[in-house]
Amino acid sequence: MTAAVYTARKRLKALMLTKEFGGQPMWTMDIENYMGYQFITGPELMEKFDEQVRKFPIDIKYEEVTGLTQGTDGTFHVISDGGKYQAQAVIVASGKRPRRLEVPGEAEFIGRGVSFCATCDGPLYAGKHVAVVGGGNSALQAAIELSGVAEKVYLISLHGYNADPIVIERLRELTKPVIEFSGYTTTEIKGSEAVESLIISNNETKAQTELAIQGVFVEIGLLPNSEFCQDILAFNKYREVVTDCRTRTNIPGLFAAGDVANGPDKQIVIAAGDGAKAAMVAYEYLLHKHGIK
Structure with missing residues (x-):
């Protein structure tokens, strides 16, 4: 959304293709480190982003991008589930999605006890x-x-906690303590019509424990949404798009911004900054390559 705003401010003809509104911040309840807001929820912040985008003549289509190629004339072809589009420059800002456990029962019970968003689905488990x-x-x-x-x-947790000290401190200060199992591997999710229990295994003793639960929230990291550009762009070992400090990829005219790129830190403010940078660098590329006015 930031990249779209900056391209529009440069008077470029911009098309924004997105599968869903808001991305990862839509799953986040408490944001305390985005400048200008001492506290704001993810959905509230994204609503403000959306309001700003819609103040500009940006064409927005809610479609899933499935492919990205380059023609012999140097133009790019973006294929989605709704059509095919041509552009002189492309900014890949497709973010990341939740990583799955890949254990028996996970896929079967998505939406019936398995969730990847506590902010979205937490209220459904009141008293459970x-x-x-x-x-x-x-x-x-x-x-x-x-x-x-x-x-x-x-x-x-598989190997203890890899979280910010302030978050660990807040966990320890809860009036209703969380029951912690550190050094355990999740092996199976069981149930009939919905989730009924979770099987975990001690990493050292291999002893199994069955927890009677009604909901499983999977929070084991993220995967980049980069499959659609795997045949054209260079990836690192995490399948993130490799860029330089100016968001440029291995293909002139192709830029990548935010969590889908190989930047070391994944933060909303950094992703937004990347989007602004990518738009300005793309404008510079078009100015020199195609002589836009």
């Missing part, structure tokens, strides 16, 4: 028993959030 799987910031924040809704919250 739930488990959060993960050891990073998102997992601990989900456990903290759910502790105020669910009757009992289990936190399952």
